[in-house]
């Protein structure tokens with residue numbers, strides 16, 4: 001009775017500002033068996049430490065906990081963590097060497113403290129549930145929800161959360177996780193394509209992460225509907241979250257990507273400029289466009305084939321009227337240094353008219369009478385079904401369409417192997433579109449038309465609601481694994497639109513159908529930053545925007561961001577005005593060319609950034625807060641970013657501006673173009689259309705390659721090292737080199753070398769890996785020295801006002817350059 005009163009009182013307390021009326025909290029503690037706690041109402045809580053910094057907390061509402069396998073998790077073989085458990089009348093404490101998880105018994109609240117007893121995270125209320133499936137908290141469209149609330153810090157900031165068309169800091173925002181096709185989205189459209197239910201909290205220079213691993217539709221509320229709480233609500237399944245301790249944001253991202261996996265290196269040419277259009281066809285148009293890029297001296301590595309290369313949108317076929325000789329096309333493009341990427345949609349044309357035929361190269365045969373992909377999928381029961389046991393037929397590009405049940409291992413293998421239809425004709429990469437999965441039957445992408453479908457899901461036959469958000473993840477897994485099976489020594493290159501946590505293990509991404517607008521351009525910057533913090537490093541957007549009419553100025557400003565972004569692809573919708581770099585005249589084209597050429601010069605630096613992301617999880621495109629988390633000027637910085645640790649870009653994201661307010665965090669910064677040391681942290685600088693403000697960090701060594709128009713050109717050209725000393729006259733940088741194509745880098749075939757500058761001496765580590773024969777040009781900025789020796793021998797020195805330069809032939813041994 002007393003307990004009931006207490007609960008009633010708790011529910012009535014008016015200070016709970018979050019809208020949770022009608023939700024019933026779990027009733028307090030009843031019993032414990034090791035780390036499994038059972039409540040009076042049957043709810044259960046399980047606390048496990050994966051590492052001393054990462055407890056996993058699972059909670060069920062008014063029922064027993066079930067095993068909860070996840071597609072997102074990459075690592076399960078953690079070494080055991082030593083844990084001590086203690087209990088008294090008011091609480092249970094489960095502690096590792098670094099963290100304490102305290103389960104307060106009544107009311108039942110979870111608190112996480114560091115080893116010194118500082119609270120890092122604490123529930124604001126017990127777990128809440130909606131027993132009648134009627135309450136609509138946070139969101140009027142929500143169904144049943146289980147809700148976790150945490151206390152919101154007065155100065156707490158929130159980052160990551162994947163792909164959201166939103167500012168950098170998520171504080172006061174509200175977000176849904178439900179993969180959705182949202183053409184022409186702009187800032188505020190939510191949800192869009194991807195669901196990454198992971199966020200980073202930062203307060204008082206202390207960061208932690210929370211990854212809520214549940215693929216049902218979920219809701220994040222960072223103090224939007226109430227002043228003092230953050231809320232997480234999910235419409236099905238159990239609560240299953242990982243607390244990931246910092247103390248730095250970098251630590252959190254490193255640990256999150258240890259848990260969910262890191263990127264792989266794509267072929268290096270994927271870092272090149274990519275040309276795309278919905279759609280370049282027929283084949284001669286593809287070649288004409290490629291030739292125009294080349295005759296205009298515009299760097300380019302990829303020609304993309306959008307949906308019109310197929311026979312009436314049948315995936316894994318070629319329309320031979322438009323592309324009579326796909327092999328010939330890819331060969332001719334390869335001779336120009338270019339690679340082909342084909343789009344692949346998840347929808348398979350529903351074509352139940354004829355029995356299958358066993359054919360060689362069916363992708364090149366007429367499929368109008370009998371479509372091999374539909375036939376094979378049907379025979380093997382690979383397609384998603386509705387409750388009535390029949391194939392779910394929706395409408396997408398092919399008309400009536402069925403989707404593959406990618407939760408089935410055999411279906412994934414089959415799908416992966418189907419990519420032979422491209423690889424056998426010279427295709428270099430696969431672009432997975434429409435994998436939310438988009439469905440034209442629906443207005444507003446509610447999932448309504450697919451609601452009664454179910455998936456095999458490891459034999460459990462679970463509903464669309466559980467599987468929608470992992471559909472793209474599994475499609476990309478199938479694609480990635482298929483490409484590896486088909487070409488075991490080549491690096492897969494996969495691009496996706498939709499995703500769930502863990503996608504970085506299988507695919508790169510782009511941000512879908514952004515509007516061609518200044519607003520969409522501006523929001524792309526915090527989008528890239530937060531995608532990086534969410535584990536995705538190979539990211540980018542359609543340069544210039546996909547829908548709506550652009551102009552030369554906007555396109556130029558877009559390139560002044562994307563020239564630093566790993567995925568750099570100009571793409572445009574079919575019925576929109578053309579937007580290749582030359583379309584608005586030679587003035588704009590000239591500036592775009594300059595920045596594309598600079599991108600190609602920076603490839604050694606960008607590539608080292610991919611290696612860093614692969615090995616540590618640290619993304620290449622970074623918000624300033626990632627490197628300067630004790631600097632409050634960075635917390636809501638939406639219009640600047642870092643490319644790697646050492647380049648700071650302050651793009652212009654509004655029209656008609658010739659100046660930009662720039663913020664440089666502490667330390668030395670150099671104007672990238674002139675090498676001039678900057679003296680002010682806050683300044684307004686000239687930023688005419690010809691120039692995007694760009695700075696190099698004092699303390700860095702930045703490698704630059706030659707100017708060139710394809711990634712693989714000029715392998716023996718000189719490498720330039722730019723040495724930018726910090727206030728202590730020190731600097732360091734990393735070189736990462738490998739063959740750029742094969743999987744041999746996974747077997748030690750690479751050179752990763754430190755370059756360090758201290759006491760006027762630059763040391764370049766030696767390598768056992770065979771480097772190309774080449775010269776090194778080393779530039780020392782901000783130095784008063786006049787002469788130099790290389791490996792003990794005096795060398796000629798070139799003087800300029802802002803730097804001095806020495807040149808020498810690079811060998812496999814270490815090199816030492818001394819300034820005298």
Ligand code: MIG
Nearest residue numbers: 277278306307343433512513
């Ligand atoms: O319903 O394949 O986001 O990049 O050009 C549109 C045609 C389907 C959406 C993609 C876009 C692509 C387009 N696709």
